[in-house]
Amino acid sequence: MKVPKIQTVCGFGCGSSLMLRMNIEAIAKKAGVAIEAFCGDVGTCLSNQCDVIFISKELAERIEDRASVPVVVIGNFMNKAEVEEKTLAYFETLK
Amino acid sequence: MEEVIHFHHILINQHADSWEDAIRQAAAPLIKSEAIKEAYVDSMINSVKTLGPYIVIMPHFALAHAAPSDAVKRSEISIATFVEDVIFHSDNDPVKVVMCLACKDKTSHMKQLSLIAEKLMKEEIIEQICACQSVQALYELLNQ
Numbered sequence: 001m002k003v004p005k006i007q008t009v010c011g012f013g014c015g016s017s018l019m020l021r022m023n024i025e026a027i028a029k030k031a032g033v034a035i036e037a038f039c040g041d042v043g044t045c046l047s048n049q050c051d052v053i054f055i056s057k058e059l060a061e062r063i064e065d066r067a068s069v070p071v072v073v074i075g076n077f078m079n080k081a082e083v084e085e086k087t088l089a090y091f092e093t094l095k
Numbered sequence: 096m097e098e099v100i101h102f103h104h105i106l107i108n109q110h111a112d113s114w115e116d117a118i119r120q121a122a123a124p125l126i127k128s129e130a131i132k133e134a135y136v137d138s139m140i141n142s143v144k145t146l147g148p149y150i151v152i153m154p155h156f157a158l159a160h161a162a163p164s165d166a167v168k169r170s171e172i173s174i175a176t177f178v179e180d181v182i183f184h185s186d187n188d189p190v191k192v193v194m195c196l197a198c199k200d201k202t203s204h205m206k207q208l209s210l211i212a213e214k215l216m217k218e219e220i221i222e223q224i225c226a227c228q229s230v231q232a233l234y235e236l237l238n239q
Contacts, residue, residue, distance in 0.1 A: 011142050014201045015160035016152045019212040039201070041162075042146065057186065058147035075186060077152040078215045 001094050006037040007050035009059060013041035020054055020077045027080075027087045052090055099210045100237050103128060104173035105230045114148075114183045114190070115140050118159045121175035121193040128171070131197045135166035139195065148185035155221045157183060160196040167197045170204035172211065174237070176225055191225050211237075 006024060010017035017039040028035040040048050042059045052070045055063065060073045070093070072086050104124045111117035118139055125131045138161035143150060151157045173195045180189030194211070198204045214220060214237060227233035 011146045011149065012160065012162040012198075014163060014198045014204070015196050015208070016150065016158050018205060018208055019152065019158070019215070022209050022212050023216070056149040056152065058149035062146075076154065078156075078212070079153060080216055 003034045003036055004052060004090075004094060005050045006035055007040045007045055007048055007053050008037060009040045009042055009045045009053055009055040009063075011042055011059070013039040013045075016056065016077055017041075020074065020083070023077065023080070023083045024054065024087050027084050028091075031088060031091065033091050054086075098238050099207055099214075100172050100174055100234070101128070102230065102234050104171065105233050105237075106173075106175040107227060107230055107233055109175050109177050110179060111177055111181050114143070114157075114181050117157075117175070117177060117181045117190070117193050118143075118195065121159065121173055122195045124173045125171055125195060125197055130167070130169040130171040132166040132168075135161060135164060135197060138162065138164065138166065143183070148183040151183045151185035151187040151190055153215065153221070154187045155189065155191045155225075156187070156215070157181075157190045157193045158196060159193060160198065163198045163200045167199045169197070170199045170207070171197050172204070172207060173197075174224075174233070176227070176233070192221060 008017040008020040021037045054072045057073050064071050109120050122136045139159045142161050175193050
């Protein structure tokens with residue numbers, strides 16, 4: 001399995017996307033999956049090369065139609081169970 | 096103990112007429128301590144108007160922030176709790192806690208934010224934050 005490049009996205013790439021990124025990195029570490037994660041902002045995220053985008057529900061509507069990679073929508077960035085379930089489900093698609 | 100949020104950046108039991116007012120109130124200590132200028136508060140409010148209430152990243156909790164800019168002199172965080180429900184028109188409404196994140200650039204606040212993130216991932220943390228009836232109690236909860 002190649003190392004997936006995960007982009008977490010919020011309005012500016014420095015606030016909530018950073019929290020989501022840290023959450024996903026912790027989950028990947030626990031699951032023993034190597035990932036590369038970085039933050040992006042909603043305005044430019046589609047031009048950043050990545051394998052998947054994790055984004056909030058409100059912002060997803062702005063990019064879903066145009067994204068060329070899978071878009072994972074997160075309702076509660078700080079809910080471990082939700083982020084873990086969706087992150088692990090994404091890892092499953094890589095196998 | 097590593098200080099995540101300064102004592103004088105904490106407000107409790109505030110009253111806000113609207114979500115805009117709630118962000119202004121939560122940001123007021125940052126203006127007072129000269130971490131940010133008023134323009135950054137306007138940016139935080141405008142970002143919700145343009146991008147929607149995505150800053151309500153978990154139930155009852157909004158993380159107000161805007162793009163790094165010259166209006167930020169120091170990367171700092173402030174927090175305010177509200178007595179009445181604040182409506183952001185998000186699925187995670189009603190909001191009871193507003194945190195303001197001032198970022199000077201994209202990285203200088205990472206350490207501070209990661210410490211906050213760890214706390215926010217704890218069960219029932221929002222209930223605990225709202226239950227604090229003194230600035231001292233909330234200060235201890237967030238910095239312990």
